[in-house]
Amino acid sequence: MAMKKNSKIRGFSIHIMPYSEIRELTITERVKKILQLVLGNRVVILQGRLRPEEEIRLIEDTMAMVDHIKSFKGIELAVVDAHGNDSSFFLKMRRGIARGLTGESNSLTVIGPASIVKEIKKDPSKIEVFFG
Amino acid sequence: MLKILSRFFGGLFKRRDNIKIGFYGPPNAGKTSLANLLCKDWTGEELGTVSEIPHETRQVQFKEKVEIERNGKKMLLKIVDTPGIATKIDYEDFLNYGIGKQEAKKRAKEATQGIIEAIKWLDDVDAVIIVLDATENPYSQVNITIIGNLLARKIPVLIVANKIDLRKANVKKVEAAFPEYSVVGISAKKALNMDSFYDEIFKLTKRV
Numbered sequence: 001m002a003m004k005k006n007s008k009i010r011g012f013s014i015h016i017m018p019y020s021e022i023r024e025l026t027i028t029e030r031v032k033k034i035l036q037l038v039l040g041n042r043v044v045i046l047q048g049r050l051r052p053e054e055e056i057r058l059i060e061d062t063m064a065m066v067d068h069i070k071s072f073k074g075i076e077l078a079v080v081d082a083h084g085n086d087s088s089f090f091l092k093m094r095r096g097i098a099r100g101l102t103g104e105s106n107s108l109t110v111i112g113p114a115s116i117v118k119e120i121k122k123d124p125s126k127i128e129v130f131f132g
Numbered sequence: 133m134l135k136i137l138s139r140f141f142g143g144l145f146k147r148r149d150n151i152k153i154g155f156y157g158p159p160n161a162g163k164t165s166l167a168n169l170l171c172k173d174w175t176g177e178e179l180g181t182v183s184e185i186p187h188e189t190r191q192v193q194f195k196e197k198v199e200i201e202r203n204g205k206k207m208l209l210k211i212v213d214t215p216g217i218a219t220k221i222d223y224e225d226f227l228n229y230g231i232g233k234q235e236a237k238k239r240a241k242e243a244t245q246g247i248i249e250a251i252k253w254l255d256d257v258d259a260v261i262i263v264l265d266a267t268e269n270p271y272s273q274v275n276i277t278i279i280g281n282l283l284a285r286k287i288p289v290l291i292v293a294n295k296i297d298l299r300k301a302n303v304k305k306v307e308a309a310f311p312e313y314s315v316v317g318i319s320a321k322k323a324l325n326m327d328s329f330y331d332e333i334f335k336l337t338k339r340v
Contacts, residue, residue, distance in 0.1 A: 051284075052277060052280030052281045052283070052284045053281060053284060055273075055277040055280065055281075056251055056254070056277055056278075056281045059217065059219055059247065059251065059274075059277065060247075060248055060251045062219060062220075063221070063244040063245070063247045063248050064244070064248060066220075066221050066240075066244045067241060067244045067245065073220050073221065073222040074218070074219050074220025074221055074222070075219050075220060076219065076220065077219050077273050077274075077277075078273055079273060079276070114219070114220035114222065115222075
C-alpha cells in the first residue's frame with residue numbers, strides 16, 4: 001500500500017521490547033528508555049505491563065516532554081490483554097498481581113507517539129506501509 | 133483509666149475534619165460541574181468555571197471547609213478539584229472550538245502542567261471521587277491507570293458515572309468495569325440522584 005505524498009507520517013518503526021530489556025531498570029530508567037524510543041518515532045510493544053506507579057510516572061514525564069518539545073503531542077498507551085479488553089478492571093488487576101504485574105503476564109503494552117497513532121486512526125491503511 | 137475512656141469515646145464521636153477529597157478523571161467528564169454542585173449545595177458558592185472545551189480546569193482548585201450533613205451527622209471536607217488526566221495534549225484540538233492559535237498553545241501548555249499537578253496531588257488526598265462520563269467507554273487506559281494507582285496507594289475510591297441525563301449513558305457498563313467499587317450514577321448538569329451521591333460520600337469517608 002503506497003503512502004500518500006502529503007502524509008504527515010514520515011516514517012516510524014516498531015520496537016519490540018522483551019521484558020528482560022527493562023527488568024533490571026529502576027522506574028526512572030524504564031520510563032526514560034520508553035520515552036526516548038517514542039520520541040524517536042517508535043511504537044514500543046512491551047512484553048507484559050507496567051506497574052500502576054510506572055504508568056502514572058510515564059504520563060507525568062510525557063506531559064513534561066510535551067511542555068518542552070515543540071513537535072511532541074504526547075503518547076497513546078494501551079494494554080492488550082490476552083483475556084480480552086472488556087474484562088473488569090479487578091479481574092485484570094488480579095491476573096496482573098498474580099503474575100507480579102509485569103513481564104510474566106499475557107499482556108502486551110503498546111506505547112506510541114500520539115501524532116502517529118492519530119494519523120493511523122484517521123487512515124488505518126497507513127499501518128500497511130510499514131508491513132507492506 | 134479516665135484518659136483511656138476519654139480517648140475511646142472521643143475517637144468514637146470525633147468528627148473528622150477537613151478530609152481531603154480529590155476529584156479525578158479524564159477531561160470533560162464533569163469533575164468541576166460536580167464539585168461546583170456540591171459546593172453550591174453546601175456553601176452557596178461554586179468552585180470553578182466549566183466549559184465544553186476539554187481541559188477547562190488547568191489548575192488544581194480547592195474549596196475549604198465544606199460541611200455536608202446527612203441524617204443528623206455532619207462532616208467537614210476540603211474539596212480538591214483536579215485537571216483531567218490525559219496522555220496527550222495537542223493544541224490543534226482546541227482550534228476546533230474556535231480558539232485562536234496563540235491561545236490554544238497557551239491552553240495546551242497550561243493543560244500539561246495541570247496534569248502533572250493533578251498527579252502530584254495523588255500523594256496528598258485522603259479519598260478520591262473518580263468522575264467518569266457514563267456515555268463513554270469506561271475501559272480506557274487512563275481510567276485504569278488512575279484507579280490502579282489509587283488501589284496501590286490504598287486510597288478509598290468512589291466512582292461517579294456522570295451524565296445519566298443523556299440517552300447514551302450506561303451506568304451498568306461502568307459498574308461491570310469496576311465491580312469492587314461503589315458506583316453512583318448522577319447528572320451534575322441536572323442535579324439528578326444527588327442524595328445517593330451524598331450518602332456515598334459519607335460511606336467513602338468512613339473508609340479514610
